[in-house]
Amino acid sequence: MATKTSATKSPGHLLTEKELLAMPESxxxxxxxxxxxxxxxxxxxxxxxxxxxxxxxxxxxxxxxxxxxxxxxxxxxxxxxxxxxxxxxxxxxxxxxxxxxxxxxxxGWCEETGEPIGLQRLLARPTATLSLEAQERREMRQKLYGD
Known part of the structure; x- marks a missing residue:
């Protein structure tokens, strides 16, 4: 009986969070x-x-x-x-x-800046559409101007 040496090499394999975070930025x-x-x-x-x-x-x-x-x-x-x-x-x-x-x-790309939102942020909030910096700027504007 053959065993898989690496789960990441099998077709259709879903990454784990650890595997996801270990991938290079590229x-x-x-x-x-x-x-x-x-x-x-x-x-x-x-x-x-x-x-x-x-x-x-x-x-x-x-x-x-x-x-x-x-x-x-x-x-x-x-x-x-x-x-x-x-x-x-x-x-x-x-x-x-x-x-x-x-x-x-x-x-995975910020709708405001076009920059990557980031894996950590998407893991925490998979529906995020803004990078952390863009979200902070938006919240600051709302706080200051009541937008």
Whole structure:
């Protein structure tokens, strides 16, 4: 029985975070890295959609509770769940936009400066569209001018 000597050499192998970070800068946003982030974004998309389905089921299970305090607790839990899903709905849009950027070859590059966003930043926030410096400048402008 043959064994693989290196998992990175097998076709269709997804990189680990360690393998991703070990690659030279010249490999930035190569096919393997793009596939890594496509997979990460697809997993996030599926998780958000599954959470939405769970919320729908939870809200369908209407409970009649005669105690006003219990009813208020249930209503507050539903409101919190709906706020969470609203944030996830916005994140889902960003995830889908990031997947489109992968398809167009623009993923991983700052939309403001054209510079690399950076692997560390994309690992922390796969939907980032700005480099850390550009994001900091944008936040400073918003703070100063209320943009």
């Amino acid at each position: 490999d930035y946003m190569n096919a393997a890295q793009l596939e890594f982030f496509r997979n990460r974004l697809k997993e996030l998309e599926q998780e958000i959609l599954a959470n939405a389905d769970t919320t729908t089921e939870n809200l369908r299970e209407t409970q009649f509770v005669p105690d006003p305090a219990d009813r208020a607790t249930i209503e507050e839990e539903h409101a919190l769940e709906l706020r969470t899903r609203d944030r996830e709905r916005k994140l889902l849009k960003k995830v889908q936009q990031s997947l489109a950027l992968i398809d167009s070859g623009e993923y």
